[in-house]
Amino acid sequence: MNFIPLSHILIFSLLLFAIGIYGTLVRRNIIGILISIELMINAANINLIAFSKYTSLAPETGQVFALFVIALEATAAAVGLAIVLALYRVRKTILTDEVHLLKW
């Protein structure tokens, strides 16, 4: 079985990461920002798997790290959404530019 070139996968995940950056920068809604961050982490995971497949002599190394990333990302999403809910209960908004309690 022959694979597509490594650089194609890298450019694909670069585009995915850039889309995530764009979403993180322009979204007003905190949930939208969290979703965009998930896209970026996903792109990083694709890179880990691709590198471990193409260049590493021990292909399970990159997969183990991708597993750790997925687990940590799940905890991050859970805690982040809990913070969003707590914020919504107190301030009745989850738009980032309306949460300016610390802004003078």
Added chain:
Amino acid sequence: MEILSFLAKFGIYAVMLAILIFALGVVTLRNLFHCALCLAAALIGTAGIYVALQADYLAAVQILLYVGGVITLVIFAIMLTEHLAGKTVRQNNSQSPLAIVGSLGFIILIGTLIVKTPWPVNPVALKAKASVLELGQALMGTYVFPFEIISIVLIAALIGTVVIAKKDPQ
């Protein structure tokens, strides 16, 4: 076999294109609920990429944990803060042109690096296939310490989530 391999490559590129389109939907759509569904589609497509890279277990974990867990959480959060997710609220701030310029600059910089670097593709590594058995042995052998740390982090995050999200006693 020629045609089969060509079709496999074409399929991978098609899945990549679909993932990029869904990702664009995630960052541009007005309705946040549609964004979450687009994210689910993009994550399922990523699982397809994992299968193409012979990481079957990762693909299963991706679908179970992301599409089953994280997307459910996100949709819960969207529904609990629902009236903000309506179409009337503007979802993007006014920094869109700057963000596009920044993202394009990032793409050009890293893309040039990717194209110019001679990647040391290892033909031996391409033939090797990591089975679930080797993955489990690596988790229980070389990486047992980070594995245990991850379990502690998961417990801490679970308790922290409950404490943050529960109602104040007053």
